Amino acid sequence: MTDRSRCAVLVLVLLMARRGTANAQVPDSALGAVHAMNARLDSLEAGTCPTGPPVQIPAHPAGAPGADSLAGALDRLNQRVEKLVAQRCLGAAPDTTTDDLAALRAAADSATGRPVSAPKDTTAAGGTEFIGRQRNGSAMNPEISATGDIRLIGEDGTEHFKAEAREFEVALQSTLDPYSTAKVFLTFEDDHVGAEEGYLYWTGLPGRIRADVGLFRQPVGDLNRWHLHALPESEYPLVYRRYFGDDGLSGVGLSLYTTLPVSLIHGTHEIWAQATSVESDPMFGTDRHTTLLGRLQNFWQLSRSTYGQIGFTALGGDNSDSALTSRVLGLDARLTWRPPNAGTRKDLTLRAEGYQFHSTEAGFTQTRYGGFVDAAFRVSQRWILGARYDYVETPRGPNTNEWGIAPAITWWQSEFVYLRLEGQHLDNSVNGTDNRVLLQAVFAMGPHKHETY
Numbered sequence: 001m002t003d004r005s006r007c008a009v010l011v012l013v014l015l016m017a018r019r020g021t022a023n024a025q026v027p028d029s030a031l032g033a034v035h036a037m038n039a040r041l042d043s044l045e046a047g048t049c050p051t052g053p054p055v056q057i058p059a060h061p062a063g064a065p066g067a068d069s070l071a072g073a074l075d076r077l078n079q080r081v082e083k084l085v086a087q088r089c090l091g092a093a094p095d096t097t098t099d100d101l102a103a104l105r106a107a108a109d110s111a112t113g114r115p116v117s118a119p120k121d122t123t124a125a126g127g128t129e130f131i132g133r134q135r136n137g138s139a140m141n142p143e144i145s146a147t148g149d150i151r152l153i154g155e156d157g158t159e160h161f162k163a164e165a166r167e168f169e170v171a172l173q174s175t176l177d178p179y180s181t182a183k184v185f186l187t188f189e190d191d192h193v194g195a196e197e198g199y200l201y202w203t204g205l206p207g208r209i210r211a212d213v214g215l216f217r218q219p220v221g222d223l224n225r226w227h228l229h230a231l232p233e234s235e236y237p238l239v240y241r242r243y244f245g246d247d248g249l250s251g252v253g254l255s256l257y258t259t260l261p262v263s264l265i266h267g268t269h270e271i272w273a274q275a276t277s278v279e280s281d282p283m284f285g286t287d288r289h290t291t292l293l294g295r296l297q298n299f300w301q302l303s304r305s306t307y308g309q310i311g312f313t314a315l316g317g318d319n320s321d322s323a324l325t326s327r328v329l330g331l332d333a334r335l336t337w338r339p340p341n342a343g344t345r346k347d348l349t350l351r352a353e354g355y356q357f358h359s360t361e362a363g364f365t366q367t368r369y370g371g372f373v374d375a376a377f378r379v380s381q382r383w384i385l386g387a388r389y390d391y392v393e394t395p396r397g398p399n400t401n402e403w404g405i406a407p408a409i410t411w412w413q414s415e416f417v418y419l420r421l422e423g424q425h426l427d428n429s430v431n432g433t434d435n436r437v438l439l440q441a442v443f444a445m446g447p448h449k450h451e452t453y
Contacts, residue, residue: 029058033074037081049089054082080104142174142182145446147229152439165189166440167228169196171448179204185227196227197250212255217248219272219295220313221332221353224248229442230452232349232376233406234422238390239370242402243282243328243357249315251276251291268299282357282395283326284319291317309334326395327358345381350374357395368393384410400429417443 033055040050057074149166168188175181184198199214217225223232224240228247235241240248253276260269271294278284278291293315301307309332316327331354338347354371370392378384387407394400408422420440427433 030070030074033057033078037078040081040085044084044088050085054078054085077104142172143447145171145173145444145448147171147227147442147444147449149229150441151234153436154438155436156434169227169229171446173448176200196247208258210257212257213253215250215252216255217250218255218274218276218293218315219297220244220249220293220315220328221311221330222309222334222351226452229444232374232386233388233408234420234424234438234440235406237353237372237374237388238402238404238426239353239355239372239392242392243355243370243395245280245282249278249280251278252288253277264298265300270297270299271295272297278317283328283359284317285322285324287319287321289317289319291315305339306335306337308336322361323363324361325359328355329358330355345378347378349376357393359396361396366396366399368395368399378412382412384412386410402426402428415449416445417441 036055040055043050055078057071057078147167147169149168150163151166152161152163154161166189170186170188172184172186173182180200180202182200185196187194187196195215197214197216199212199216201210201212203210205211217227219225220240221237223237224244228236236246236248251274253274255272255274255276257270257272260271262269274291274293276291276293277288279288280291283289283291293313295311295313297309297311299307299309311330311332313330313332314328316325318325332352334349334351336347336349351374352371355369357368357370359366370390372388372390374386374388376384376386386409387405389403389405391403392401404424404426406422406424408420410418410420412418418441420438420442422438422440424436424438425433426435
């Protein structure tokens with residue numbers, strides 16, 4: 001029942017009452033009953049059931065002019081309202097012989113002496129037509145984002161700072177159809193244009209499997225999948241750079257991912273299985289070689305504000321041309337504290353990762369170790385304090401080692417811009433020490449900012 005129809009009926013009832021009572025004033029109790037019935041009709045129109053008992057029609061003083069006709073009209077109207085309530089809220093069988101709205105209109109028309117009006121067909125003559133106003137060409141375009149990483153660097157033994165555009169990245173992402181999505185990340189660095197990632201993936205496959213095909217960063221530890229501009233420090237951990245390459249590990253091939261259907265100590269368990277072609281000088285020397293990787297990652301929500309993560313990674317491959325085989329085992333852990341009522345203003349993340357690099361070259365076997373610990377503490381919405389300690393042994397050849405420490409302070413202007421001041425100290429057992437200070441400015445534009453995992 002529409003507001004207009006309902007109000008017309010109630011007004012006509014009052015007009016009927018005024019007509020029956022001549023110049024007599026309508027009692028306040030009668031007006032209250034009309035307002036109460038109007039409220040119950042409002043509830044029905046809103047799709048809810050009225051609360052409270054039915055409206056009680058007030059008694060009028062005996063002998064008052066028109067009192068009987070007014071009370072009778074109100075009582076008949078109240079009965080029809082309660083009938084509607086019973087049909088829609090109490091499961092009563094609908095009256096198929098009488099349209100309630102038409103009957104109410106007819107009663108009002110009859111009381112005011114007007115001819116009974118025929119019910120109007122409020123149904124639209126045609127079906128509803130939905131029209132999209134977007135341009136078809138724009139709707140087909142992928143989502144485009146871009147990031148920039150600019151640095152000002154001061155080093156030992158130099159009198160001037162050096163400025164460099166470390167990397168610019170353009171990201172293209174699009175949902176191709178209901179089954180697959182594609183992502184492409186292009187990098188521009190030192191007059192070199194490259195592809196950091198470019199892959200197609202399907203979700204919802206049998207067994208809750210996600211399948212990726214293309215070039216992608218591989219799930220080694222907690223940070224290898226992160227792009228450079230999203231890292232908590234300005235560079236990848238030293239063990240990533242020495243064991244996999246300057247930009248970590250990425251490969252071209254097939255990746256399968258799923259969550260296990262079991263839960264240990266109320267945890268969530270994820271697994272990756274990947275077969276890729278990898279170009280990694282520390283692992284294989286020259287050219288690309290087939291690499292197999294497996295990872296198990298376990299997640300536990302320890303409390304409303306704290307969660308922990310432990311992962312195990314194993315990967316390896318062979319370079320048959322130089323009789324070189326490489327195997328890497330990794331263990332990583334992460335603990336994050338983030339109060340729900342201060343998630344954007346305060347959090348603490350601790351990471352620790354350790355790796356064993358085992359290689360055999362021309363019958364000579366070597367085993368080396370490396371790892372890092374990292375801490376990032378957001379003290380307010382804008383300021384983040386962090387530091388990382390690295391230690392790594394040379395993967396192949398003479399057994400030398402390096403260690404370093406990198407404290408940093410980050411001013412998080414917004415999700416689009418942050419500035420970072422970082423110090424770096426590196427100690428190499430052969431080449432000695434290297435110290436530098438770095439000012440980093442990172443910006444992002446478009447719908448996708450600094451993706452983390």
